[in-house]
Amino acid sequence: MKTIPLFLILLFASQSINAQQRTFKCNQFQNALKLVDEQKYDEGILMLKECEKLDSKDYSYPYEIALSYTYKEDYNAAISQLEKIKDYENIEDDYFQLLGNNYDYSGNSEKALEVYNKGLQKFPNSGRLYLEKGVIYESNKQYKTAIEMYEKGIQVASTYPSNYYRVSKIYLNSKDKLSGLIYGEIFVNLERTTERTKEISNLLYETYKKSIVLESKEKKELNFCKVIIDTQKYEKSKKYPFCMIFGKNFIMSIIEYNKFNLNNLSAVRSRFLKEYFKEDYKNYPNVLLNYQKIMEDNKIFDAYNHYIFQMGDKEAFNTWLKTNENDYKKFVDWYTSKENILKIDNKNVFISDQIK
Structure with missing residues (x-):
């Protein structure tokens, strides 16, 4: 079996790398x-x-x-x-990013925002400029506005990873942890080999661990998000918040489990896909869950789960890997093929529907 690094290598072009390819x-x-x-x-x-x-x-x-x-x-x-x-x-838009950053670093965040806004007039689909606006609002603890900026950046540049990274961390530290879990997992699929990837891998695992209560056969709870609606008065033409749909299917998936660990989390997520894809996927589509379903159909989802959460329990991952090397190799071969990357565009991009 060929040697596989814990986090798969993916090269990202930078300004300097692109410059080196020019004459x-x-x-x-x-x-x-x-x-x-x-x-x-x-x-x-x-x-x-x-x-x-x-x-x-x-x-x-x-x-x-x-x-x-x-x-x-x-x-x-x-x-x-x-x-x-x-x-x-x-x-290019990186000009406005660098200029705005320098104003921000020098203590003039208002001028920085002015520069980013000017850049967005010229480059309205610049994910990096929405990112920088979000960073300023986040640093000022204006989290609602920061989320709006990051999510706008995701809408216009759905494969630019940094907005997913920033917004996932805000959500994971809020009552709406589900949005953070989805944004964070998408991020890990877009940016596969950085310190940020490892950080989010650990945060995802810890958030699942804290959000799933398995005290006994009788007592099982989920704390992914807080949604209270009156189903009798709720307009039937409106969709329920995605958190309700997710929670309904997830609670059905943990019934037979009384202990949280990496192996059980993987099994629960597989069971969840079966529940979700019975019916709810039609009215509540989700780009990440669709990607997971493709892996489940290719019989590599268990290996993917161990890969994606490995930083949360390195010992459990290494123990699993010792007896599942062939399965992991099959996953790596599939996952590193260009045709199998997570495909996101403006039609299937995930944006949280939770009230901020």
Whole structure:
């Protein structure tokens, strides 16, 4: 069996990686980026400025200079550099992100919001600019507005992972833990190999552990969310909150279990899919549950569950892996195939329906 890292490797393109795939008039550009990567910022900036003289219309050089100043925490210099190129025709949304960030870092969050909003006028589908707005509101403890920003970012850029990461952590620390569980699991599928991935893996497991009460055969409770409605007065044309549908099927799935652990959580989630896909999937579709159903049909869902929650109980995962290596290899082969990635678009994107 080939060696499999605990969290599967997935490469994410960055500004610098993309830059390395291009051809530049300045043949010292890559060397300049290397100096910056080595934290030799002043040397890198000098070399980038020489590059800028050779090709004054290329946006990459002044952007990287400003980024280097940001790394140096010389935010005023970064702002000055970015303001000089504000009229460049080839500016992307990352320009507004970096400029706004530097205003925020320098203590001017109002100006930062102004910059992000200006960027959104030009790039209305920028998930990263909604992310930055959300971060400012979250840092000011304006959680409702922060959630709105993150969820708007998810709506317009459904595969950009950072909005899922931020909003999941807010929800997981609220009464609506279910939304946090869904957002968090989607995030782990979009960003598969970072410290953030490990963090959310642990949070997901701990939240399930705290939300499922298995005290005895007679007493079983779920604490995923708080929804109180009068079913007699509720408009029949309206859908019930998704939390009610989820809870109804989940409570049916834990009846035979009296102990919470990684193996039982995996079994419960498999049982849940059977309950949910009897009928409720028609009126209450969910992109994550559909993805789970595909894995269940391919007989890899148990391995996926152990993978996705492994940071919550590393010992249990390693014990399971010793006797299930073939199943895990089958899962990894399937999961790392491009055709089997989680597919999200503006038609199936998940947005919480809970009242904030």
